[in-house]
Amino acid sequence: MTTSRGLLFALPFSTFALLPSVSHSQEDTLEFVSGLNQGKIVHCDNSVDSGSFLDVFVCGDELFAFTYNALDGVGMNLGDGGRHSRVPRADLFNWANTIPRRKTGPNAAACSVCHTPSNIIGGGGNGGGAVVFNAIRDPLHSNQPGLFIQRNTTHLFGMAGLQLLAEEMTDALQQQVADTVAMVCESGIAQQSLLTAKGMEFGSVNVYPPCDSPQIDVQSQGVKDDLIIRPFQWKGSELNVRTFSRDAFHNELGMDPVELTGDDIDGDFDGVVNEITIDDITAMVIYLAAQPRPTSLLELDELRKTLLGRRYRDSGGPELAEGLMLPHLTTGERRAIKRGQRLFNSIDCSSCHKPSMTIEQQFVYSEPSDNPLYREQTFPAGQAGIEMIKAIRFDIRRDQPDNQIVLNGELISHLGAFETNRKGQVMVRLYGDLKLHDMGPELAENIDETGVGASVWMTKELWGVGSTAPYLHDGRASTLEEAILAHGGEAEASKLNYTRLSATNRQAILAFLENLVLYLPATVP
Known part of the structure; x- marks a missing residue:
């Protein structure tokens, strides 16, 4: 042919x-x-x-x-x-x-x-x-x-935060398989280990002797059997x-x-x-x-208040806040958002839409990746992959060019860079888990596009959701509430918890979600 x-x-x-x-x-x-x-x-x-x-x-x-x-x-x-x-x-x-x-x-x-x-x-x-x-x-x-x-x-x-998070999770899962093989080699008998990463379960692995050619049986959960986290696309x-x-x-x-x-x-x-x-x-x-991380109306409002405060109000702070189009939340709006976040957690939405996950070691994004599982030795058309000596790198804690808020030469805030916690770990406030979940028949497609199941989807990160209507994989939901009501399968219980809330409490959850926004000034004053 x-x-x-x-x-x-x-x-x-x-x-x-x-x-x-x-x-x-x-x-x-x-x-x-x-x-x-x-x-x-x-x-x-x-x-x-x-x-x-x-x-x-x-x-x-x-x-x-x-x-x-x-x-x-x-x-x-x-x-x-x-x-x-x-x-x-x-x-x-x-x-x-x-x-x-x-x-x-x-x-x-x-x-x-x-x-x-x-x-x-x-x-x-x-x-x-x-x-x-x-x-x-x-x-x-x-x-x-x-x-x-x-x-x-x-x-x-x-995107850099998601990939580096996925790389660390994959390393953890792969290491647990290697450790289980080592246990078989030491004991001479079959061994089983639970697979976990970032505090989440990903199934189990059974390893059978002999040591020099062990049989490895992975029973994966929320990830393909190769135990490699793929952080992008709906599936x-x-x-x-x-x-x-x-x-x-x-x-x-x-x-x-x-x-x-x-x-x-x-x-x-x-x-x-x-x-x-x-x-x-x-x-x-x-x-x-190197695109900026998503943010929230609460964070932007705090920046506005900082620029209008005593330290900057006489040196151009109010003018900068106006030029940056920073939102002005009322006390009632701030309270509703915070109450909505508590309710979001209480009805178990956060079991999959985890508010934050941490990158513990790898804070520098590299192309090609420093992780051999995330770079190609050979491209699909046959060319040799890029040598690591030619890698382009940046630190996700400080190097993103956008959303650097500067006043009179002083860096007031870097909304583009990822935040760190007291341990120095990078916080990825994704409101997701990078896991695959069965979402039930309403969200099932006529075909199984990737082999994970027609009704199986990766948890969609909610960061930026207040700026990204319509919702769901095919945009069928014009409102956040429609998207919530379409949840089924593993999310059925959380959906039912939501429907049982009062209208006031449901509105608070929606206010919280609409507070998770994307921010990037078209021009910086």
């Missing part, structure tokens, strides 16, 4: 199709328009070669902001003159023939089309998307609309920020990363090769990983 351009190849539903190719008219068009026009992209190879975190961050920022055009290679050759199908179109061959095969789209010409800043306090940043921007996917390449799925766009804040399917980024370039924008398609290969037949370089992905990873 061959997949060369212009030749027939077998399709999954036992029909045949002609693979699209770049027509002379397309090549002529690209050549003609290149006379007066140019692509938007400025590749990041030089920035990455510099080794400078800030230079790489800025280049990634530009990649995120660009609206790409045909000369960049955005979209693909659909065969009908179009570049973006928005839905999987078997009749246009795009879902079956790209290298590698796409699950969706292409959907847009810029990241910000879906990751909109419209609900972010301050007007900047990379938030979630409205239902109209849902990604419609055909993961099975079925050509059957009944087997399509939808994914609502998530916000992109705090917990993406390992790290790199796989998240390059899949978005490939599927959503039709800007093909060479680490997926291969060097000098036109994987979507649009006449452009090498659309996104390995260093471009590195820059996007650093930009996304």
